[in-house]
Amino acid sequence: MSKRIQLANTGGSEVLEWVDVEPAAPAAGEVRIANKAVGLNFIDIYFRTGLYPAPAMPTGLGTEGAGIVDAVGEGVTHLKVGDRVAYAQGPLGAYAELHTLPASKVVKLPDYIDFDTAAASLLKGLTVQYLLRQTYELKGGETILFHAAAGGVGSIACQWAKALGVKLIGTVSSQEKADLAMANGAWATINYTEENVVERVRELTNGEMCDVVYDSVGKDTWEMSLDCLKPRSLMVSFGNSSGPVDGVNIGILNQKGALFVTRPSLNGYADTRERLEMMCEEFFAMIESGKIHIDVANRYPLQDAGKAQDALQSRKTTGSTILLP
Numbered sequence: 001m002s003k004r005i006q007l008a009n010t011g012g013s014e015v016l017e018w019v020d021v022e023p024a025a026p027a028a029g030e031v032r033i034a035n036k037a038v039g040l041n042f043i044d045i046y047f048r049t050g051l052y053p054a055p056a057m058p059t060g061l062g063t064e065g066a067g068i069v070d071a072v073g074e075g076v077t078h079l080k081v082g083d084r085v086a087y088a089q090g091p092l093g094a095y096a097e098l099h100t101l102p103a104s105k106v107v108k109l110p111d112y113i114d115f116d117t118a119a120a121s122l123l124k125g126l127t128v129q130y131l132l133r134q135t136y137e138l139k140g141g142e143t144i145l146f147h148a149a150a151g152g153v154g155s156i157a158c159q160w161a162k163a164l165g166v167k168l169i170g171t172v173s174s175q176e177k178a179d180l181a182m183a184n185g186a187w188a189t190i191n192y193t194e195e196n197v198v199e200r201v202r203e204l205t206n207g208e209m210c211d212v213v214y215d216s217v218g219k220d221t222w223e224m225s226l227d228c229l230k231p232r233s234l235m236v237s238f239g240n241s242s243g244p245v246d247g248v249n250i251g252i253l254n255q256k257g258a259l260f261v262t263r264p265s266l267n268g269y270a271d272t273r274e275r276l277e278m279m280c281e282e283f284f285a286m287i288e289s290g291k292i293h294i295d296v297a298n299r300y301p302l303q304d305a306g307k308a309q310d311a312l313q314s315r316k317t318t319g320s321t322i323l324l325p
Contacts, residue, residue: 003325004096005305008058010050013306016061023098026073032100033085037119038323039064039094040300040308041152042216042241047092048309051240060093061305062323066109066118076103084109088123089267089276095305097325104273107280112288120320121294123266124153125283126276127238128160130269131214133282135262136234140165142211145201145228147221148241149186150177152320155295157214158184163291169204171197173315180318198227212236219243223252231257238264241313295319 002023007015026032044062046052066086069079079085087094089105109118132138144161148154149170161168162185169188170181178189190200201209213225216239226235237245253259270276286292297319300308304323311317 002097003303004060004093004098005062005302006058006060007048010048010054013048013309015048016306016309018303021096024100026071026076026100028074029076029103030073030100031069031076031079031085031103031106032071032098033065033067033087033106034070034098035065035067035094035096035119035325036115037066038062038096038302038325039088039119039121039123040305040312040321040323041123042239042312044095045309045313046240051244054092060096060099062094062096063090063092064088064119064123065094065099066115066122069106070098073103079103079106079108084111084115086113086115086118086122088126089270095302095323097302105276107277110284110288113284116296116299116322117287117294120152120296120322121156121287122280122283124156124320125286125292125294126266126270126279127153128156129279129283130264130266131236131238132157132160132164132166134269135236135264136212138164138166138212141167143167143169143187143205143208145169145171145197145210145213145225146186147171147213147215147217147225149181149184149189150318151216153216154181155184155319156292158186159292160286161185162187163286169201169210177318197224201228209233214238216240217242218245222248226252226256226259229257229259231259233257233259235259235261236264237261296322298322299324 069083167187170186172178209230215225218240220242298321302323302325
């Protein structure tokens, strides 16, 4: 037997249970990972609350972790028992001591990346890779707005944007978070609890506004984000921390400057093993070069996943959080 976090119903963090399970043996094309660290992400909360429906109930939770290959299914050739690995995509169930998943979603870890760093950063780092390098391929010289700039994704985005020569304006909720974003390479910050974001963007850009807005907040910031864009520029809505964007009249894009909008996801970009490997190689190289440092700011025992989710949801955290089996 092994332990995992499980839920039988959607709801608040109280629905998370710490239970004994019989670990699944890997089928053909699968591997089983003995987790050493597990990543905490907002998408986990979306599944817990039912914003994103789980395939079935009861269900495990989490899609990101790092550890050692414990067992290998038939036909798997690129991994073997004992390999140091990480993963950032489904199926749900990473909040566990042992997790079985398709080998195609698992990558080997370079020696210079430890388990904590990998679990804290792989999903977030790959998210920043597709946002800054694929959804809109930043060349340098652009001005962008990035919401939640002191969070796990935002902290990586600040560093990567600086390395590319991009002016990143980050929104934050406190001076502490503003200081962190600036230390990570943000060009400027806006405290949205005290400042008007659109007016401040206009001041910072001398009225030119932004080439791209990256918005993981969703409902609460949708129209404000559109107002921060130049004509014919791009709105990237990639999260729903305040709730989903719905009921939108597409004509608003024309009214606000013939804008473009996209709703990307990691699964939409890392949709083949070759693309996943390419994205990981670029992200790992940024860590090796020292251009990106991962701040593992918060660690919780895996059985306290509910407390960790509450801290993330209430925006009390900075940097990345991991759960330790």
